[in-house]
Amino acid sequence: MTTVKSRNLNLDLIRCAALLMVPIMHSLDHTGLYQQLLYSWPDRLMIAVKTLFTCCIPLYVMLSGYLNNKKRLSARYYLGLIRIVVIYIVCGGACLIFEQLSGIARRSPREMLSALLNYSCCDYAWYIMMYLGLFIMIPFLNMAYHGCASKGQKQVLVLSFIALSVLPSLLNTYFQLYSIWWARLYPLCYYFTGAYLSEYMPEIRPGRAALGLLAFLAAYSLFFYLHYEAQGAALIGVYQDTWEVYILSVLLFIILYRLRLKSSSGPVAWCLKKVSDLTLPAYLLTWIPDSLIYPLLMAAVPAGAPRYKWLFLTVPVSLISALLGAQLVDWIYTPVARFTAALGKKAFFAGKDPLTSRSDR
Secondary structure (H helix, E strand, O other): OOOOOOOOOHHHHHHHHHHHHHHHHHHHHHOOOOOOOOOOOOHHHHHHHHHHHOOOHHHHHHHHHHHHHHOOOOOOOHHHHHHHHHHHHHHHHHHHHHHHHOOOOOHHHHHHHHHHHHOOOOOHHHHHHHHHHHHHHHHHHHHHOOOOOOHHHHHHHHHHHHHHHHHHHHHHOOOOOOOOOHHHHHHHHHHHHHHHHHHHHOOOHHHHHHHHHHHHHHHHHHHHHHOOOEEEHHHOOOOOHHHHHHHHHHHHHHHHOOOOOOOOHHHHHHHHHHHOOOOOHHHHHHHHHHHHHHHHHHHOOOOOOOHHHHHHHHHHHHHHHHHHHHHHHHHHHHHHHHHHHHOOHHHHHHHHOOOOOOOOO
C-alpha cells in the first residue's frame, strides 16, 4: 500500500504572499518615494511598506531551503534546471518582443540573444541568474547542512552566515565597523535558515508572532525616520541583506506557516495551489504590465502621496496580467515537463546515475 503525501497549503501561501509582494515592491520605484523627504503620514507609512515587502525574495529562498534541503547530488537532480531555463527563455523572449513592439528599446537579433544570455532581457531577470547558481549549489549546501551532527551545530552554521552576510548592516549603522565583503552570501543565509526551519519550526501561535512582527516593524520604521532624517533616498539601502529584512522575513515565514488553513480542497485551496505553481513565470512577466502602467501613472499623477492610492489599482492589474501570461507559459512548458519526466525514468538517470555510481571509489 502506498501513501500519497498531502500538499502543504501553508507553503503555497508563502509562495503566493511572496509573489504579491513583488509588484508592490516594483510599484514603489515609480511613486517618487526615493526622491523626497518623508514628512507626511502617508510617506512615513511607506517606510514600513517598503521594509516589509522587501521580504519577497527572502521568502522565496527560505522556501527553497525548506523544500530542497534533502536533495542529493545526482544527474537526475540537474534535470530540474530544464524547467527554470525553459520558463526563463519563454518569459525573457516575451519581454524582449514586447520591448521591440512597444518601442521601449530597439535591439538587433544579436543584442536580443545577448540580453537573454546575460539576464538583461528585463529588470527582474537578475533573480533567475541568482537562483540558477543557488540551484547548482543546493546538493553541496545540503551536504554541509546535514553534515552537522546536532541541532547546535546547525544553529552555528546559520549564525555563521548571518554574521557574514546580514550582521554588517547592523554593525555598520553609524560607521564602518565590520567587513561587507561577504554580504552577497545572503541567499545562502536564507537557504540555510529555511532548511533549519524545516526541522525546527518554532511552536508559536501566528497571532503572537504577528504582534511581534508589527511591533518590530513599527519600531524600525520610527528608527529609520529619526536616524536617516526622513530621507527617502535611504530606503534604497533597505535590501535583502539587511538585518531588519532578515528578522521580518523569518517572522513572516513562521506566521504564514503556522496559520491554520481549513481545507486542502475548495476554491481557496485551488487558487493557492494554482497561483503557487505559476509564481516563477508570473514574477518575470510582471515587467511587461509594469512597463505599460507606470509611465502613464508618472505622467498623469504628481509624485508622492497622490500616487500611493493608485497602487490599489496598478498592483492588481499588474499581478493578474502576469498570472494570465504565466498560464500561457505553463501550457508551453507542459510538453517539456512530460519529456523531462520520461527522461528521468530511464535507467541512465534512475538506476545508473553517473554521479551516484561507485565506479570511482
